[in-house]
Amino acid sequence: MLVEERYAIILKLVEERGKVTVPELMELLCTSKETIRRDLLFLNKQNKIKKVHGGAMKIESSLYEAKxxxxxxxxxxxxxxxxxxxxxxxxxxxxxxxxxxxxxxxxxxxxxxxxxxxxxxxxxxxxxxxxxxxxxxxxxxxxxxxxxxxxxxxxxxxxxxxxxxxxxxxxxxxxxxxxxxxxxxxxxxxxxxxxxxxxxxxxxxxxxxxxxxxxxxxxxxxxxxxxxxxxxxxxxxxxxxxxxxxxxxxxxxxxxx
Missing domain, CATH: 3.40.50.1360 (Rossmann fold)
Structure with missing residues (x-):
């Protein structure tokens, strides 16, 4: 699977669920923990997600609070x-x-x-x-x-x-x-x-x-x-x-x- 395809899947999951974990992504994408961590670090630097301990979260506006x-x-x-x-x-x-x-x-x-x-x-x-x-x-x-x-x-x-x-x-x-x-x-x-x-x-x-x-x-x-x-x-x-x-x-x- 191409790296761009992994990024797209990760972003889609984060958008739908609000949070994803590293083990979930490893199983879904059939890849290693190190690869998933690199992907999350990259997407975090691009401000696409918020990397947290053990996974990633959807970025919410700092001035808006969810229900x-x-x-x-x-x-x-x-x-x-x-x-x-x-x-x-x-x-x-x-x-x-x-x-x-x-x-x-x-x-x-x-x-x-x-x-x-x-x-x-x-x-x-x-x-x-x-x-x-x-x-x-x-x-x-x-x-x-x-x-x-x-x-x-x-x-x-x-x-x-x-x-x-x-x-x-x-x-x-x-x-x-x-x-x-x-x-x-x-x-x-x-x-x-x-x-x-x-x-x-x-x-x-x-x-x-x-x-x-x-x-x-x-x-x-x-x-x-x-x-x-x-x-x-x-x-x-x-x-x-x-x-x-x-x-x-x-x-x-x-x-x-």
């Missing part, structure tokens, strides 16, 4: 692992905040074995999961849902009412999803959500930024805080640029992966 249901399917295994790692930091009697987004949802799904916690969220999917887990006995304590105008695309509440309710609250830990991580710090697509996240960061004793490898060196619309405000960065196994590694070290951020 919640579409995002939920992307890199799901990595998000599950990140959620499990993050939930492991939740202790008895903690007051925690769980942000909106598909990675933050995995934190809610993995809460287990903790007593008398308070969980605050403005994420509708997270609320549903938390109710189910509390009924199962995975944790005891209180669930506090912060209301406001309902954003049906992002499955969250928003608006002035949300901000007013969050303003006086204080958290032991905030688990905040990141849409993009640049040299300037974590970013989000949505300005309104960005202001909420900014408040959450300022109101929390410990800030956990959570994201999968597709968000690395991806600029988004709103920079909601700088690196000095983050205490933990929890990711999958990703290639972090040296500039960001330097910022993590300078700000004593614990990078968990």
């Amino acid at each position: 919640y249901s579409d995002r939920a399917r992307v890199n799901l295994k990595s998000k599950e692992r990140i959620g499990k790692l993050a939930a492991g930091y939740i202790k008895d009697f903690d007051v925690i905040e769980i942000d909106v987004g598909t990675t933050a949802l995995e934190v809610a799904k993995h809460i287990k074995g903790v007593q008398e916690i308070k969980v605050i969220t403005y994420s509708i999917p997270a609320l549903q999961v938390l109710i189910q887990k509390k009924e199962k006995g995975d944790f005891t304590g209180e669930i506090i849902f912060i209301g406001g105008s309902v954003d049906c695309q992002r499955l969250m509440t928003s608006g002035p009412s949300l901000m007013e309710q969050l303003k006086p609250l204080s958290f032991d830990k905030a688990f905040i999803g990141v849409s993009g991580l640049s040299d300037n710090g974590p970013m989000t697509y949505n300005i309104n959500e960005g202001y909420v996240q900014k408040m959450l960061v300022n109101n929390s004793n410990e800030v956990f930024a959570i994201m999968d490898s597709t968000k690395v060196q991806k600029r988004s619309l709103f920079n909601f805080c700088d690196f000095s405000k983050i205490h933990y960065l929890i990711t999958d196994d990703c290639d972090m640029p040296d500039t960001i590694k330097k910022s993590l070290k300078e700000n004593n951020i614990k990078w968990i992966k």
Whole structure:
């Protein structure tokens, strides 16, 4: 098979599925791991795809966010692992905040074995999961849902009412999803959500930024805080640029992966 034919097949699969893995491409194209990696590196340099650990992703516009249901399917295994790692930091009697987004949802799904916690969220999917887990006995304590105008695309509440309710609250830990991580710090697509996240960061004793490898060196619309405000960065196994590694070290951020 000609190299141009491989490129065309890879691009078609990435467009259709959103993500492909190296083993999938090896089997489909009947070629070696080294060849597939070279192909992905070339297409990545051409800005046709985004190379990630173990495969490649479709490049999305940095100013546009896909629908919640579409995002939920992307890199799901990595998000599950990140959620499990993050939930492991939740202790008895903690007051925690769980942000909106598909990675933050995995934190809610993995809460287990903790007593008398308070969980605050403005994420509708997270609320549903938390109710189910509390009924199962995975944790005891209180669930506090912060209301406001309902954003049906992002499955969250928003608006002035949300901000007013969050303003006086204080958290032991905030688990905040990141849409993009640049040299300037974590970013989000949505300005309104960005202001909420900014408040959450300022109101929390410990800030956990959570994201999968597709968000690395991806600029988004709103920079909601700088690196000095983050205490933990929890990711999958990703290639972090040296500039960001330097910022993590300078700000004593614990990078968990």
